[in-house]
Amino acid sequence: MTRRDGIAWPVIRIVLLGAIALVMTAPYIFMITTSFKPQSEVFAGGLNLLPQQWSIVANYSKAVTAVPLLRILLNGVIVCAAIVFFQILFALPAAYSLAKLRFGGRDIIFGLVIMGLLVPIHAISIPLYAMARWAGLLNTLAVLIAPFTLSVFAIFLFRQFIKTFPNDMVLAARSDGLSEAAIVWRVILPNAWPAASAFAIFSVVAHWNDLYWPLITVSKTQLATPPLGLMFFRAAEVGDDYGALMAATVLITLPLVLFFLFAQRLFIEGLTMSGIKG
Amino acid sequence: MRHEVFPSVAGAARHEAIAAWRLCAPTLVLMLLLLVLPSLAVVALSLTDAELGSSDWHFLGLSAYRDLLGDRDFQRAFRNTAVYVGLVAPASVLLGLALALLIEAGTTARAFFRSVFFLPVVSLIVAMGTVWQYLMHPTIGPLDLLLGKLGLPAVNWLGTSDTVLWGLAIIGIWQAVGFNMVLYLAGLTSIDRALYQAAEIDGAKSAWERFRLVTWPMLSPMTLFVITISVINSVKVFETVAALTQGGPAKASEVLLWSIYQEGFVYLHIGTASAMAVVFVAVLLVLILVQTRVLERRVQYQ
Numbered sequence: 001m002t003r004r005d006g007i008a009w010p011v012i013r014i015v016l017l018g019a020i021a022l023v024m025t026a027p028y029i030f031m032i033t034t035s036f037k038p039q040s041e042v043f044a045g046g047l048n049l050l051p052q053q054w055s056i057v058a059n060y061s062k063a064v065t066a067v068p069l070l071r072i073l074l075n076g077v078i079v080c081a082a083i084v085f086f087q088i089l090f091a092l093p094a095a096y097s098l099a100k101l102r103f104g105g106r107d108i109i110f111g112l113v114i115m116g117l118l119v120p121i122h123a124i125s126i127p128l129y130a131m132a133r134w135a136g137l138l139n140t141l142a143v144l145i146a147p148f149t150l151s152v153f154a155i156f157l158f159r160q161f162i163k164t165f166p167n168d169m170v171l172a173a174r175s176d177g178l179s180e181a182a183i184v185w186r187v188i189l190p191n192a193w194p195a196a197s198a199f200a201i202f203s204v205v206a207h208w209n210d211l212y213w214p215l216i217t218v219s220k221t222q223l224a225t226p227p228l229g230l231m232f233f234r235a236a237e238v239g240d241d242y243g244a245l246m247a248a249t250v251l252i253t254l255p256l257v258l259f260f261l262f263a264q265r266l267f268i269e270g271l272t273m274s275g276i277k278g
Numbered sequence: 279m280r281h282e283v284f285p286s287v288a289g290a291a292r293h294e295a296i297a298a299w300r301l302c303a304p305t306l307v308l309m310l311l312l313l314v315l316p317s318l319a320v321v322a323l324s325l326t327d328a329e330l331g332s333s334d335w336h337f338l339g340l341s342a343y344r345d346l347l348g349d350r351d352f353q354r355a356f357r358n359t360a361v362y363v364g365l366v367a368p369a370s371v372l373l374g375l376a377l378a379l380l381i382e383a384g385t386t387a388r389a390f391f392r393s394v395f396f397l398p399v400v401s402l403i404v405a406m407g408t409v410w411q412y413l414m415h416p417t418i419g420p421l422d423l424l425l426g427k428l429g430l431p432a433v434n435w436l437g438t439s440d441t442v443l444w445g446l447a448i449i450g451i452w453q454a455v456g457f458n459m460v461l462y463l464a465g466l467t468s469i470d471r472a473l474y475q476a477a478e479i480d481g482a483k484s485a486w487e488r489f490r491l492v493t494w495p496m497l498s499p500m501t502l503f504v505i506t507i508s509v510i511n512s513v514k515v516f517e518t519v520a521a522l523t524q525g526g527p528a529k530a531s532e533v534l535l536w537s538i539y540q541e542g543f544v545y546l547h548i549g550t551a552s553a554m555a556v557v558f559v560a561v562l563l564v565l566i567l568v569q570t571r572v573l574e575r576r577v578q579y580q
Binding site: 009010013014016017020021024025026027028030031034042043044045046047090091093094096097098101102103104105106109112115116118119120122123124125126127128129130131147149150152155179180181184205208209211212215216226227230231234242245246248249252253256257259260261264267268271272 | 291294295297298299300301302304305306308309311312313314315316317319320323330377380381383384386387389391392393394395396397398399400401402403404405406408409410412413417418420423424427452455456457460461464514516517520521535538539542543548551552555556558559562563566
């Protein structure tokens with residue numbers, strides 16, 4: 001990987017990468033171009049990308065009216081933001097205690113964290129569903145948030161990160177008279193910002209995509225998150241209006257992809273870091 | 279002196295413990311409610327024939343597990359999941375490595391290709407699955423039109439029981455490869471350049487030799503990690519099955535999570551579904567143990 005001779009290699013590399021990039025982006029290309037086509041052209045088949053007859057307005061207006069698409073996107077934003085907020089709110093103090101404080105029971109709590117890492121939500125969804133039903137939370141935004149307020153992964157990740165902080169950082173804050181809670185929010189949080197933002201990206205991508213839990217607990221279109229909303233759209237459009245369906249997928253995919261394109265470094269480093277540290 | 283601000287060492291230790299418990303209290307309550315009690319409940323339910331919405335239930339002991347072992351549908355879900363993992367995990371790991379090596383092998387357009395290949399990771403999987411379903415449509419799908427242009431027969435990827443797992447696997451690989459690539463890129467940049475020079479002095483002249491002698495062994499901890507995460511993620515396949523195939527055709531794409539979902543939330547047999555969930559966690563545990571045990575022996579840590 002150090003040196004290659006001649007001009008041939010850089011060209012071969014770019015051609016290879018370009019060909020693979022074309023295959024990888026083909027779904028996006030067809031998604032966008034098909035969302036411009038009227039139904040008749042979609043059904044005529046054919047590989048030409050640009051439509052002979054443009055049907056943008058019809059397709060996209062159908063996409064936003066068949067289901068309340070903007071509301072669905074807003075639900076996704078609210079749910080993801082609330083989940084990340086609560087996860088960090090609860091995980092950071094616990095992670096700080098596990099990393100820097102000495103107390104009996106620390107090993108038990110850490111053991112529970114490890115156990116939690118091994119039990120996915122899917123496995124305990126039945127009791128969680130029963131609890132939600134008992135609490136009268138089915139078909140609310142709260143039920144989409146509540147089970148995820150605890151992230152053992154966040155605790156684990158933050159603990160690893162805070163462990164690398166010098167003890168003097170904590171001792172200095174203590175001698176300044178800060179309480180332990182104040183240390184968490186005024187000393188640890190600013191310094192743990194890289195870990196917190198990395199985790200936030202990881203968590204948003206995971207929960208933005210999750211279909212399992214919303215599918216179980218929410219049956220109202222008004223409360224759907226993006227994946228569930230698209231399921232409702234598909235059910236409402238039993239037919240095969242692929243133009244409108246692709247328009248809906250464009251609109252529902254766009255927010256996170258745009259966010260990614262504007263904050264690529266944050267995304268890639270965030271997901272890599274949460275991946276590796278986890 | 280760690281605790282000079284506190285009056286005595288014993289007092290300081292007590293103060294520290296109290297502070298720690300207070301900081302952990304909210305998390306402990308949540309752990310109890312959202313993790314410990316539900317986990318115990320799943321194990322307890324798996325020993326019964328409980329049904330959702332019915333208060334009439336009987337203790338059955340381990341018979342639900344015995345029934346599961348002999349259940350053709352569950353065996354099929356198990357086999358389907360294994361096939362899916364067997365297709366997606368190796369392919370996405372190898373392709374991820376290949377893409378990372380290709381990107382690292384030159385200096386131009388690195389960031390561009392990295393972002394392009396990463397795009398599927400941040401794209402809503404249910405939405406992109408829908409797009410793939412259109413691409414794979416047997417009569418109007420561009421993929422089959424393209425195959426036709428190449429003189430190959432059209433394949434009804436998601437519509438026949440022989441090919442449905444392949445169709446889902448293509449989508450799964452497409453989605454996962456970019457993530458594995460960035461993990462390998464991180465691994466590649468941490469390899470000490472001096473090792474390549476040393477290998478060259480020792481006679482490793484070709485690119486392949488340098489890969490075999492330096493890159494591959496130095497990447498082995500990352501490979502262990504990438505394999506583990508790829509296997510675990512593909513065992514949890516659910517979204518594409520729920521959105522595109524609903525386990526069909528003829529149950530050919532029923533996977534473990536889809537079976538648990540169906541059994542618990544469609545047929546409302548929460549006893550059986552709980553036993554399936556316990557088996558599912560056991561499978562995850564065994565996979566993690568096997569991978570760390572078997573693969574760790576082959577891994578060379580720096």
